[in-house]
Amino acid sequence: MGSAWVDHPSWELVAEASMACDRDVTHLLLHADAEELKATRNSQLATFVLSMVVLDAVERTGLAPNVAAGHSLGEYSALAGVGAIAYDDGVRLVAERGEAMQVAGEEHDGTMAAVLGMDDDQVESACARVGQDVWVANYNAPGQVVIAGSPDGVEAAGRQAKDMGAKRVMPLQVGGAFHTPYMAPARDRLRKALGEAEFRDLSVPVVANVDAQPHEAAHAWPDLLAAQLCSPVRWRQTLYRLADEGTTTLVELGPGSVLTGMAKRTLDGSRTISVSAPADVDVLLESLTDDLHHAPAAGQGESLHVTERVVVSPAAGLFRSAQGLGTGTPVAVGQVIGVVGEHEVVSPFAGSLMGVIALDGQRVMSRQPIAWLRTNEETMQ
Secondary structure (H helix, E strand, O other), X not given: OOHHHXXXXXXXXXXXXXXXXXXXXXXXXXXXXXXXXXXXXXHHHHHHHHHHHHHHHHHOOXXXXXXXXXXXXXXXXXXXXXXXXXXXXXXXXXXXXXXXXXXXXHHOOOEEEEEEOOOHHHHHHHHHHHOOOEEXXXXXXXXXXXXXXXXXXXXXXXHHHHHOOOOEEEEEXXXXXXXXXXXXXXXXXXXXXXXXXXXXXXXXXXXXXXXXXXXXXXXXXXXXXXHHOOOOEEHHHHHHHHHHOOOOEEEEEOOOOHHHHHHHHHOOOOEEEEEOOHHHHHHHHHHHHHHHXXXXXXXXXXXXXXXXXXXXXXXXXXXXXXXXXXXOOEEOOOOEEEEEOOEEEEOOOOEEEEEEOOOOOOEEOOOOEEEEXXXXXHHOO
């Protein structure tokens, strides 16, 4: 999972994670085989840490979210990503969560299956009609619902769903019936760890799995995270809420692109971008930079006006800013904003400097935004 990131500066987070939870996370990300990663205690920790590596790489470019959300385990990534919990607290909580869920799964045999091609209420009805331990665990996307419970209950509900018109019922390779009452022992164990972690009020709201509502108060999250273990993940409803909040671009950070597929299936007209490898960061930057260069004129929305431009890095390396630059400094076409490695960062625009986005000594990538100018179209080359 982690081999593509070994030489990236953000890989330093892996060693920090190993120290925080006293486990060899490097091994999980580079050497563990599929069988080892099937264990919930391993898969959750590995996925969280690699997701945070990806997030760190994106943050080094100066990008930040307006709102965040995460699917199940991803909710911890979202909270750590917006500063609601410290990274080391996040690592310890995820390690404890994975261990607790693994133990609960071993004590109470359970499984999960995806039901495709049925409405939510029909899947709920199929579970109710079999009279066994089986519940809806994930509302993922229109026509894509996950059920969980006892092996017999999931099999019976799957047969019932097919009889009611489901296109397909697909068993999932998981270690338990997650997001159901079977996880009650894990919830009780996790509450203690949540009580020991420090939560901070959020400056960027995170939409919760339990109720698909944005929450910013620190005191709400320990209860939400505990309740999440035994409650269904309302991901489809979360995506609708993100759209209601005005979100038009959704960026999935971490291994895989499953959430990107769910978003495409759920939200018409929204743009989705998946970042799972270092090269994807450049794709993200180029996409958002294109937005700046094709922004609408004043009065046509909240995007940057056509008189605002971003100067980007010509290469990857350490950034050093030029002397004497400050807000309002006049900038001429061809003026040097700074250097990246041995390459000069030259402004193709003339105007007033609104700010230098990159920090002195920061490692930047090719096409990463360096400075922000207010200019006029006639001064552009």
